[in-house]
Amino acid sequence: MCNLYPLKFNPILMDKFWGGSKLSKRLRKQSTSENLGESWEISTVPENVSVVANGTLKGTDLQYLLNEYKSDLIGLKNFERFDTKFPLLIKFIDAKKDLSIQLHPDDELAKKRHNSFGKTEMWYVMQADEDSNLIIGFNRDMDKKTYLKHLANKTLTEILNFDKVNEGDSYFIEAGRVHAIGGGVLLAEIQQTSDVTYRVYDWDRADADGKERELHNDIAIDAFKFDLKNNFRIDYSKNPNVSNKMVQCPFFTTNYLPVDGTVERQNTYDSFIIYICVKGKVKVDSRQYSETISEGETILMPSCIKDFTLISTNAKLLEVYI
CATH class of the missing domain: 2.60.120.10 (Jelly Rolls)
Structure with a gap:
């Protein structure tokens, strides 16, 4: 007997200096901020655990549901694999300004360094301003030596792949692939449950006090997978009423x-x-x-x-x- 039902959760809203107002104005998230960057829809990241918004379980959090309902909630094979850890994090992201150039470690490296899942993810573009871009991968074959040379010479953008995007465009970003969301893009993100990001370039930006955000190039280099194929663009059919x-x-x-x-x-x-x-x-x-x-x-x-x-x-x- 299944005592569960379709579950909605309260969004967890996060201001970011690169955020905008599309999450509130277009997606009706309850915020008056002009710098709303992310809405975490389903999360068990510590300190940011989703809370049920509907039905008899309203007010209980997702971690409680995992502990209580186990395989009834996530399935037997998933429970055997993940126990009471929810494996996915679902977000909406509004980038009014360019995000930093970054990448994420895979499961092995993330477990070793951060006791975390790695972060493989995908993006679905919900709206994009004219001439908006995503950065994914390199625009040529790449190796560690060449990458480090461009990083040292501050010519990193010369070797990055810029893709102009429109609504419906979708991308698969494996752990170890360099990427960034460009200004003007609103997207849905599906990812492993991880909040580990290695920032390698931030457009030489500084805050009001003249301080630049921390970069992680010393540890990021071990996370790069330079041999990944350029298969990040997702081609998919759009047949109605089927998956x-x-x-x-x-x-x-x-x-x-x-x-x-x-x-x-x-x-x-x-x-x-x-x-x-x-x-x-x-x-x-x-x-x-x-x-x-x-x-x-x-x-x-x-x-x-x-x-x-x-x-x-x-x-x-x-x-x-x-």
């Missing part, structure tokens, strides 16, 4: 699911399912409980809910599970 495969990796699977009408779903994954609404509005009906999510909202379907219905007129969802 269109975007990313399938050891850390998560993400599908693109446009909903127009009524779609019967069956959870055959032995996993939780996360739905991120990137356009429109959709009703999620699990028979005992119904909930609605709109653009900029996220819902967690516990593993024990095996049958449910999605109802909408032209909503666009990202469907995520492990």
